[in-house]
Amino acid sequence: MAKVVVLGAGISGHTAVSYLSKALRKNHEVVMVSPNSNFQWIPSNIWVGVGKMTPEQVKFKLAPVYKKMGVNYKQAMAISIHPEGDVENEKGYVTIKYVTGADEGKEEKVSYDYLINGTGPKLNFEATEGLGPDKFTQSVCTFDHAQHAWETLQESLKKMEQGEKQTFLIGTGHPMATCQGAAFEYVLNVAFEIKKRNLMHLADIWWISNEYELGDFGMGGAYVKRNGYITPTKIFTESILKEYGIKWIKRAGVQKVEKGKVFYEDLEGKYHTKAFDFAMLIPGFAGAGMKAYNKNNEDISSEVFVANGMMKVDADYTPKPYEQWCAEDWPSTYQSVKYDHVYAAGIAFAPPHGMSKPMESPNGTKIFPTPPRTGMPSGVIGKIVAQNIIHMIKTGKKEHLHKASMAKMGAACIVSAGYGIFNGQAAVMTVNPIVSDWEKYPEWGRKINDTVGIVGTAGHWIKLFMHYMFLYKAKAKPFWYLIPE
Amino acid sequence: MDTQKNKTIPYSNTSYGTEPTKMVRFFRRFFILQIYYFFKLNFKIMRIVAGGHS
Numbered sequence A: 001m002a003k004v005v006v007l008g009a010g011i012s013g014h015t016a017v018s019y020l021s022k023a024l025r026k027n028h029e030v031v032m033v034s035p036n037s038n039f040q041w042i043p044s045n046i047w048v049g050v051g052k053m054t055p056e057q058v059k060f061k062l063a064p065v066y067k068k069m070g071v072n073y074k075q076a077m078a079i080s081i082h083p084e085g086d087v088e089n090e091k092g093y094v095t096i097k098y099v100t101g102a103d104e105g106k107e108e109k110v111s112y113d114y115l116i117n118g119t120g121p122k123l124n125f126e127a128t129e130g131l132g133p134d135k136f137t138q139s140v141c142t143f144d145h146a147q148h149a150w151e152t153l154q155e156s157l158k159k160m161e162q163g164e165k166q167t168f169l170i171g172t173g174h175p176m177a178t179c180q181g182a183a184f185e186y187v188l189n190v191a192f193e194i195k196k197r198n199l200m201h202l203a204d205i206w207w208i209s210n211e212y213e214l215g216d217f218g219m220g221g222a223y224v225k226r227n228g229y230i231t232p233t234k235i236f237t238e239s240i241l242k243e244y245g246i247k248w249i250k251r252a253g254v255q256k257v258e259k260g261k262v263f264y265e266d267l268e269g270k271y272h273t274k275a276f277d278f279a280m281l282i283p284g285f286a287g288a289g290m291k292a293y294n295k296n297n298e299d300i301s302s303e304v305f306v307a308n309g310m311m312k313v314d315a316d317y318t319p320k321p322y323e324q325w326c327a328e329d330w331p332s333t334y335q336s337v338k339y340d341h342v343y344a345a346g347i348a349f350a351p352p353h354g355m356s357k358p359m360e361s362p363n364g365t366k367i368f369p370t371p372p373r374t375g376m377p378s379g380v381i382g383k384i385v386a387q388n389i390i391h392m393i394k395t396g397k398k399e400h401l402h403k404a405s406m407a408k409m410g411a412a413c414i415v416s417a418g419y420g421i422f423n424g425q426a427a428v429m430t431v432n433p434i435v436s437d438w439e440k441y442p443e444w445g446r447k448i449n450d451t452v453g454i455v456g457t458a459g460h461w462i463k464l465f466m467h468y469m470f471l472y473k474a475k476a477k478p479f480w481y482l483i484p485e
Numbered sequence B: 001m002d003t004q005k006n007k008t009i010p011y012s013n014t015s016y017g018t019e020p021t022k023m024v025r026f027f028r029r030f031f032i033l034q035i036y037y038f039f040k041l042n043f044k045i046m047r048i049v050a051g052g053h054s
Helices: A011-024 A042-048 A062-069 A143-161 A180-196 A233-243 A375-395 A457-474 B022-028 B031-051
Strands: A003-007 A029-033 A038-040 A059-061 A072-074 A076-082 A093-098 A107-111 A114-117 A122-124 A166-172 A203-208 A223-226 A229-232 A246-249 A252-258 A261-266 A271-275 A278-282 A284-286 A342-344 A411-416 A426-431 A452-456
Touching: A003 A011, A011 A029, A011 A062, A011 A375, A011 A457, A029 A062, A029 A076, A038 A062, A042 A143, A042 A180, A042 A411, A042 A457, A059 A062, A062 A072, A076 A107, A076 A114, A114 A375, A143 A166, A143 A180, A143 A278, A166 A180, A166 A252, A180 A203, A180 A233, A180 A246, A180 A278, A180 A411, A223 A233, A223 A452, A229 A233, A233 A246, A233 A426, A233 A452, A252 A278, A342 A375, A375 A411, A411 A457, A411 B031, A426 A457, A426 B031, A452 A457, A452 B022, A452 B031, A457 B031
Parallel strands: A003 A029, A003 A114, A029 A072, A114 A342, A166 A203, A166 A278, A203 A246
Antiparallel strands: A038 A059, A076 A093, A093 A107, A122 A284, A223 A229, A252 A261, A261 A271, A411 A426, A426 A452
16 A cells, blocks of 8 residues: 655645545545645635635535545644655655644654645745735735725725825835736736725826746747737737826846835935835745755755755756756656655756846846746646556556656636626736747747736626636536546 | 826837737626636637647
8 A cells, every 4th residue: 555645835846736535535545734724726716805705615525525535634844854854754754843733832753655845936035134924025826814894995996085185005125036927917807906995096006027028027028919010018018007097117136125115226226215114025935945865864855955945857957058948948747856765846846957048137136937837837836746646556566657848738827807797807928838939939039829818897797707617626516527627 | 088098108118018909808898708728728719728748
């Protein structure tokens, strides 16, 4: 009997555990270790942040779902991995610490035959002084952050209803933050809600971003085929912001936040401040902060993880200039570079480099987005890692039949721009592949016929459809596996 | 006076942004066209996702 342990119940980890339990539950053991008691459909947090959904609509309890799946669920935090075991244990194991219930604070060694690290990002608010919902800015990265953002936003809306002007600042809160898409959705939804209340004359709405040009979205931008032109996403993004009455600041690395004031440096090395009444700024991301030890209990974290805590996998991590980046640098099996039985899925794997060209100010501050890994690639990666492990357990063959490189797979980004069945809108953007491949597609970097940029009510319906469809799938309801990632 | 409209400030970065015409805005919410786009885009997304991994 084999034992597979999955760390993290985010999109990638939860997808992996769903496929593992479907294939292995009868004869093998599947364990999920997550400190969270809920699964949350993160893309819909945007709607929680503008009061269009409640946190209950975007989350559900994990315990009953895992009971139904036959998964051994441990609500605990993974502290360290020991892939070689130790003097007492022959097998690799993970040290976990329970976060709730009678066992709270208790540590346990959970052995495994295969380990999937799907721990997702640590929201690194500490990297920017004054950033975060406990300090001076809001976040929509989790459902409770989004709920807090909505409560604060309502205060600004009330002030505007009483005739007071308000400045809104939404975007990235760290010089190397990613997830521009989520912040972009939020700024459009905030503008939509203000416009709906006829309060635009009292609103000064700003988008602040570390992108070199708008529409970069951490993937080096893209080209879309629309209205008889091949258009860069810069034009597409600027057009949407202008339409919604939003001004922008680009090439900005936020350094510090004080009450009502953001301090940032631009790519020319100049320092600026921007006053705000309401700010939602996405933090930088880091790995979960696990340690790794060898058989002699020596710290080997630097061999297993990169500096920010994300796990090294089958990528080419050789430092090289932007001009030499290529599709083959990107991983396709997500197997640990050091241990064959360890995998990292979703945000937990360390990308070989960025997708956006690295930029630096004359003061030496790096100001550019790090690579995003949205729900779609995270789900696909979780699935193929699970499929490969299932294959190896069932056949005993050490081979990877399933591969998914971000330089070969496509993704869709549905950017909500207002809620409502008849007047809601969203921008639908598809890119294929996610990582541009200038050798294979020298003209546009990607397959231009697969790259779409359309705004309309249909996009809103698709986002709403995906919300219900993916929650259905995540709850493992009948035939869930027929729904693609 | 339409208080929802922003005054264009020449030479500001927003002044260089393209903007949709009334007709484009109408078609973005035109039910029949949007139903067509709903199925077309869903199909396209499914195809891209399915083709991206082996």
